[in-house]
Amino acid sequence: ELPEGVRIVPSSCQKLQHFAADNLCLRFQVHTENNAEFSPTVLESMRAQKRYTFYCQSCKEVIISQWEFIRVLPLPSGGWNDVVGEWCCHPDPFAGRKLLPRENDCLLGDTFLLVESGSFCDSVIWEPRTDLKKDKSLPTDVIGSISKGKENTTIFCKHCKSILGEAASQETAKLYITELIILPAFEEISKIELDHRSQFVESFVARRLAELSDAKSIFRFSLEGLEGTVFALLWLLNSDTLLVGCFRNLTCDSISNVAGENTLNSSQQTSYEARSAVKVLYQPCVQNENGNVINIWENDIGVHSLTLPTQTCSEVLQILSSSTLSLPSSLRSMNSFQVAFLRL
Secondary structure (H helix, E strand, O other), X not given: OOOOOEEEEHHHOOOOEEEOOOEEEOOOEEEEOOOOOOOOOHHHHXXXXXXXXXXXXXXXXXXXXXXXXXXXXXXXXXXXXHHHHHHOOOOOOOOOOOOOOOOOEEEEOOOEEEEEHHHXXXXXXXXXXXXHHOOOOOOHHHHHOOOOOOOOEEXXXXXXXXXXXXXXXXXXXXXXXXXXXXXXXXXXXOHHHHHOHHHHHHHHHHHHHHHHHHHHOOOEEEEEOOOOOEEEEEEEEEEEEEEEEEEEOOOOOOEEOOOOOOOOOOOOOEEEEEEEEEEEEEEEOOOOOOHHHHHHHHOOOOEEEEEOOHHHHHHHHHHHHHHHHOOOHHHOEEOOEEEEEEEO
């Protein structure tokens, strides 16, 4: 039974097809009367001269409390300084300089924001990056001298030790949106933000892909960790998909039983609903796979990099894989790419 407000378009029904792995497959188009637009990410919705509270997404500890930013400004696209020479007929005025926030500024990137370290509560820890600690060529006193606010420093939540971001300069923090819950002051945290980490990450990535493709006509992305490792190549096909299925609540965040391959325990709650989603093609790039394709995409100016903490990149890969496995096997791949749907 289809969810309320969703109906089949009769003219779209095709012949029943047989696939060895899936038995029978019937394709048709569905229509919904609820064409509500997805809510923007915080990177699109933050405004100047409004108070915001930042929480650690993992443990909900307050990181920045009721802070009012005088200016909230977008940063240019990543790699902007590489093409400054094409804009200017005189020496590059930005050579060797970074775009950093002033006092009470918030600068917005593609997956992160920059704020001054003075805005933090006493709930974060600044530590040298793990790879520096493991570098035996550096004396202990040198590693220990990398103190708060300096580059090559990772920012952790003091309460749960989750990575929140990294230092961008001596007094500037680079915080990743997937590791934070940012709300207007006094607004309560929603149920999904409170209990479902994977839904939170999935929704952010889906909405961000849709926002960037709409604003910049970008459709190909590389998902990278903080150290520059490419985890996946993403190709956004469309952002107006209506995904109808059985979604697990409470115990699991992935789509289930779309192809009849997954089962639910009787103790698990299910809901049959329609959700807006984006359809993406992707190639995992772990274990040194797809090296040639990675090199081609890295040298293509039409490919946009999205940087997230390493653990979050792994979560995104798991979400993509779960979505792929929920599809009939005949619909799981397209050429050399795998197919996945990310719910908005």
